[in-house]
Ligand SMILES: Nc1ncnc2c1ncn2[C@@H]1O[C@H](COP(=O)(O)OP(=O)(O)O)[C@@H](O)[C@H]1O
């Protein structure tokens with residue numbers, strides 16, 4: 274059993290506080306992704322879990338045992354670094370064998386384990402090469418190989434795909450998900466790419482400025498973002514935010530969107546009152562061309578074939594992006610009326626907290 | 639790389655390099671010419687660049703004039719090698735500590751090392767003499783090796799530290815996560831990757847050791863058999879005459895083995911001095 278619990282982890286570098294009171298309970302065999310913009314503290318948090326960095330405050334429990342002061346090996350973790358951190362002077366075989374050599378493992382078993390890892394990662398015919406002779410994807414696999422020979426309880430990955438080109442990244446995403454199923458281990462994966470987070474994670478931790486914004490399944494984050502930050506971060510293209518004024522709070526939230534369109538939204542209204550300024554969040558894929566709705570000036574139309582993405586604005590300064598049918602008849606420079614269903618809207622108060630949706634789709638597992 | 643400079647610029651560059659090289663190499667050339675000249679030529683005026691009685695006689699006669707010459711050359715190389723080896727034993731762990739560890743007075747002590755380097759050995763000769771005497775090391779090889787090591791450690795640390803700092807920290811972190819101790823990491827990861835740097839530092843220390851041994855030899859050592867070549871060359875200065883041509887010949891023969899080693903290591907030297915300049 275390798276649950277991973279973080280209890281009130283804080284971290285300061287000198288006077289700069291980069292992690293604020295982070296508590297997470299990660300379950301056994303779960304694939305958890307830490308996602309957030311660059312500099313939000315993802316790597317620092319991962320390095321604290323690894324034992325490369327000491328938390329200023331808080332405890333780390335792996336499998337229920339307090340490992341806050343334990344060596345990485347005793348924690349039962351292994352880590353794959355962003356730069357792969359392969360030893361350039363050692364062969365692929367020796368790179369993978371390194372953790373076992375450190376343990377002074379007996380030759381026969383070492384050989385068996387290295388060969389097994391190489392087999393899983395399709396590196397069997399590359400064992401005699403040096404890392405410099407491998408492609409990016411193969412180097413990545415060697416780094417993973419080195420992390421699996423030791424049979425750790427928890428795998429840590431720090432942006433392992435960010436050095437690969439887009440096509441390879443797609444392949445490796447699938448391979449990593451496969452690996453997670455095969456190894457049946459707890460994995461913590463750091464990335465700044467929300468697509469990686471959405472596609473691979475069992476659950477996602479969204480970090481912002483050293484704080485946890487939200488911890489939940491990908492579809493939970495998509496349908497029920499807790500904050501404006503999460504709403505804007507998850508989903509591609511990004512959610513649109515339309516400044517709006519509250520007209521009434523009885524029987525749903527009546528708002529007047531910028532540009533004059535009025536709507537009644539099925540959200541919890543207990544924290545707002547008449548006259549408040551809120552932001553209505555609309556996903557680009559949730560709009561259709563219609564006769565009543567928001568008037569959007571289209572600046573650029575990207576035709577992707579299956580869909581056309583329009584980039585424009587409401588009233589000149591509120592940016593609005595819409596995902597429309599591929600053969601839509603819209604002209605760049607023209608304007609279009611977009612219909613928005615009230616139940617698709619997200620509403621955020623002045624502090625960026627969501628007003629709970631009351632008519633959201635059911636979550637798929 | 640190609641066509642980065644115009645023809646004219648290339649000509650200019652080569653011209654400057656040529657001037658520089660001439661400046662550096664002319665003394666060696668003149669040494670060589672002097673070693674070929676019969677002695678009476680050397681004092682003749684006007685200067686004669688070439689004459690028919692030039693010969694390699696000096697190269698055979700020098701062994702008779704100074705019977706211990708072979709021994710001196712050996713001593714020179716032996717002392718320089720010993721100094722280099724011992725210095726490296728101290729420099730490697732120290733440089734690694736300065737490159738990677740945090741400890742009190744790290745920067746202060748580094749600055750002090752640099753400060754010590756500002757003194758030439760000459761300033762410290764008398765105190766050193768007393769130290770060596772009380773340790774009973776005068777007139778032994780140690781008299782020339784110990785001060786040599788002491789003066790070269792700071793330079794070595796400075797040079798190697800900056801090289802070690804360029805080795806990606808993530809490699810060491812990866813080794814740490816996999817359970818390797820500091821020493822294991824140093825041995826299996828850091829030093830193999832630092833080989834070019836070690837060679838550069840080793841060569842720099844060797845040059846330093848070779849250059850400074852004269853001063854230590856004439857001050858701390860009276861035993862003829864232990865003298866290095868630069869001190870031994872004094873024996874070409876006789877009571878009546880100085881056999882300049884033989885002295886030059888001996889000096890050239892003495893540096894020859896060192897030159898050969900350098901030619902071998904040249905590839906590493908260039909690689910080492912430019913390491914990190916290009917993204918790999
Ligand atoms: N060793 C360190 N010393 C000082 N500040 C650091 C150190 N490591 C990271 N930081 C700071 O902590 C913040 C979070 O960094 P990091 O965890 O690397 O972010 P991320 O991986 O999310 O991009 C950044 O502002 C960074 O400058």
Ligand SMILES: [Mg+2]
Pocket residue numbers: 315316317432
């Ligand atoms: Mg990072």
